[in-house]
Each structure stands twice: as structure tokens, then as C-alpha cells.
Amino acid sequence: MMIxxxxxxxxxxxxxxxxxxxxxxxxxxxxxxxxxxxxxxxRQDSLLLVAxxxxxxxxxxxxxxxxxxxxxxxxxxxxxxxxxxLVPRGRAWVIYNLRSNGAREVVARGLRKAGLxxxxxxxxxxxxxxxxxxxxxxxxxxxxxxxxxxxGDERLAGRFHEALAEVLRDVETETSPTAxxxxxxATAMLVAPLALVAQRAGEIARLLTDLLK
Numbered sequence: 244m245m246i247x248x249x250x251x252x253x254x255x256x257x258x259x260x261x262x263x264x265x266x267x268x269x270x271x272x273x274x275x276x277x278x279x280x281x282x283x284x285x286r287q288d289s290l291l292l293v294a295x296x297x298x299x300x301x302x303x304x305x306x307x308x309x310x311x312x313x314x315x316x317x318x319x320x321x322x323x324x325x326x327x328x329l330v331p332r333g334r335a336w337v338i339y340n341l342r343s344n345g346a347r348e349v350v351a352r353g354l355r356k357a358g359l360x361x362x363x364x365x366x367x368x369x370x371x372x373x374x375x376x377x378x379x380x381x382x383x384x385x386x387x388x389x390x391x392x393x394x395g396d397e398r399l400a401g402r403f404h405e406a407l408a409e410v411l412r413d414v415e416t417e418t419s420p421t422a423x424x425x426x427x428x429a430t431a432m433l434v435a436p437l438a439l440v441a442q443r444a445g446e447i448a449r450l451l452t453d454l455l456k
């Protein structure tokens with residue numbers, strides 16, 4: 244019975260760690276397989292990653308600390324530190340399923356729609372009337388584009404965000420191979436814990452039955 248309990252505990256531990264990461268890959272895959280590019284603020288994008296990392300930080304620390312409350316508090320503090328490092332400051336956005344080589348024209352359309360004066364400058368655009376600069380980058384492996392605004396104010400950022408979101412509704416894209424790969428990885432990670440349980444389903448069923456008697 245102790246062996247069954249230990250196996251069940253280890254399986255649940257694996258599932259608790261794997262499931263959030265699998266869901267993160269699932270969300271990324273779905274974002275990259277939409278008919279239209281998906282706009283997120285950089286803060287929203289980073290919080291998705293922090294949520295996926297949370298079990299990887301909290302569970303090992305809590306396991307070592309046992310029932311001691313300081314262990315869990317330390318893990319939560321570590322997670323807060325990671326969040327502070329990963330969540331960007333300032334005004335920035337991420338567009339999924341839109342590569343940076345095609346984003347420049349889309350961003351320009353967004354600026355025109357917002358009625359903003361702009362001119363090309365290096366890897367982005369200058370907004371001379373607002374003393375601001377838009378930088379455009381990206382991560383080709385994830386098929387996404389990153390945009391950051393330096394200068395200006397919150398009103399300018401909100402104006403640009405709304406215009407860009409409206410422009411993206413008219414942009415059509417195809418599902419990328421990266422999106423398909425992420426969905427496959429997410430599926431495999433979600434199925435793996437179930438496969439571990441299925442191998443000893445009879446033993447676990449007997450264990451649970453004994454516990455309920």
C-alpha cells in the first residue's frame with residue numbers, strides 16, 4: 244500500500260509540474276494558429292510564462308521544506324522575484340503569428356489609423372510630434388513580433404494599441420509549422436501523466452478503495 248501511495252504521490256507531483264507548462268505550449272500553439280494575428284501586451288505575455296514556471300519553482304521548494312511555512316513563503320518570494328524580472332516595464336506589445344519581416348507595414352498602418360505622424364528610423368519608427376520611438380523586433384522561432392514604445396504617454400500608447408488591434412482584425416495569416424509543433428508538444432505533455440497512471444490503474448483503484456473503506 245505504501246508503494247502505491249508513493250507512486251500515486253509521484254505521479255500527481257509530475258502532473259502538477261507538467262500540466263501548467265503543457266497548457267502554456269497549448270496557449271502558444273492556439274495563439275499562433277488563429278486566422279488573424281493576436282495582439283497581447285508584453286505584460287500579459289510575460290504573465291503567461293510566469294504562470295507556467297510557477298509549479299517548477301514552488302513545488303520543489305515546498306517539498307524540501309515539508310510542512311515548514313517558511314519554505315512555501317520562500318518559494319512564493321522567489322516566484323515574485325522571477326515575475327519582477329520577466330514582466331517588462333514600459334509600454335510594449337507582442338503580436339503572435341506575425342513575423343517581424345511583415346510587421347513593419349502592419350505597424351505603419353496602425354500608426355496611420357491612429358492619426359499619428361511618423362517616419363522610418365532604424366528598426367522602427369519615430370513619432371516626432373510626441374518625442375517617441377517605436378521599436379520593432381521579434382522571435383522567429385515563435386513566429387511573433389515584439390513592439391516597444393519609448394517616450395510619449397499613456398494616452399499615446401492606448402491610441403496606438405486600439406488602432407493596431409483594429410488593423411490586425413483585417414490581417415489574415417496561415418497556421419505556421421511552429422504552431423502545429425507546439426500543439427503536439429502540449430498534447431504529449433498532457434497525455435504523459437495519464438499514461439503513467441494508466442500503467443498502474445488497477446493498483447491505484449484498489450488503493451483508493453481501501454482508503455474509502
